[in-house]
Amino acid sequence: MRDLAVCASLPPQEVDSLERYVSSMELQANAELARAGQPCRQAYSVTSGMLRLVRTLADARRQVVAFVLPGHFVGLTEHVVHRQSIEAVVPSRVCAFELDGIRDLRQRFPGFEHSLLERACRDLDDAHDAMLLLARLSPLERLASFLLRLRGQMKIREDDPRMALPMGRGDIADHLGLTVETVSRSFTRLREQGVIALPDPQHVEILDAGALSELASALR
Amino acid sequence: MRDLAVCASLPPQEVDSLERYVSSMELQANAELARAGQPCRQAYSVTSGMLRLVRTLADARRQVVAFVLPGHFVGLTEHVVHRQSIEAVVPSRVCAFELDGIRDLRQRFPGFEHSLLERACRDLDDAHDAMLLLARLSPLERLASFLLRLRGQMKIREDDPRMALPMGRGDIADHLGLTVETVSRSFTRLREQGVIALPDPQHVEILDAGALSELASALR
DNA sequence: CGATCCGTTGAAAGAAGTCAAAATCGGTGG
């Protein structure tokens, strides 16, 4: 609890007061934490596993707006109802904060609000990166950027070339604005070029980090 | 000055203290307020005209991340250097806030920080909309969404079908992730379908608002 | 052991991009 990023800005003795508004939840894979259209009641901090934020159009076109990894925070919004659903990619554990409680804490501890604002600014910047990726990068470039960014978010030792891809190809496709087929083809092209290895669909090994960054074309 | 959205949350007598950190600036069309890579010193509030936030790749691929209209606020970031340039679309006037001053005010007036956070949450939500648009909408749908969103941001009387498009086709293309040619073709398709009229390239008249919203396919 | 889901691969179709040229607009100077 005290390890949560959002709590770092609260006076230690006040973390207890936070606990009144918090409950821990276990989620199984593909469980829905929130659904688009529902009223917003809670915000969430991921403890383990991985979440996805999904916007869906009436005709089922989907966009995975973000993957949320442990230590990150979602659900803070100015809207009354959710505009996106929040789902578990794999079995996960989250802390749920009552939004009322958050509002209270925000008022009482400026430092708390401050760190929420910092987080929001970073998220906004990430979203802008994603926009450039979706608007202007080729499928190969998108996949390379995605792999590098995901790797950056997971805490992996520099020297370990292996990384897990917990999400399925469909989620990657809906995150990168492509089809599953193009995602799959892009993976195999990277493999054929010797940039990565694919022991199995859920694991990538980065063989040529230089080539991968090259492809990511200076996105970050 | 007192009319600025960001100031509404400050106690009236403190707006004066804000003024110490503020200077008003006139910009001619295409002037650069900030350039990617430069250190961040100021944030800006637009008084008149229009700005654009632009991310550029090494090979000159461009993404207009957002157009900024009067009353809106840009430049608040957690980064030390700008990741995007800020440029005037047309002759504009802005208020420049020293970031140091902002930091000071944020500490002294929780309500100020609060409204900055609200703004950031809204911007993040907008960016997520933009991601869905870039990832999954057809050129025609993107243009329809863009026109309706822009119209919503400008304060135009409901019953006035006319609206101005201050930015060039190139900016629209780089905002929607298309080429100028496809943007132009999309405009003419909308015209041929009787959805809009184009008195000249810088002005649109919305003839069939229903059809336009239909095309925008429930994006907002 | 069969059914289902997921990922991969192949062939075909279609949509946006590229290249090139014509048309229009706006501003300048005669």
Added chain:
DNA sequence: CCACCGATTTTGACTTCTTTCAACGGATCG
């Protein structure tokens, strides 16, 4: 006021790349 020049927009023909449609292989689960 008009003519001209450059920049922007529009249009056309063609190419390219992603999507679409279809089928196959492998893994998982009842």
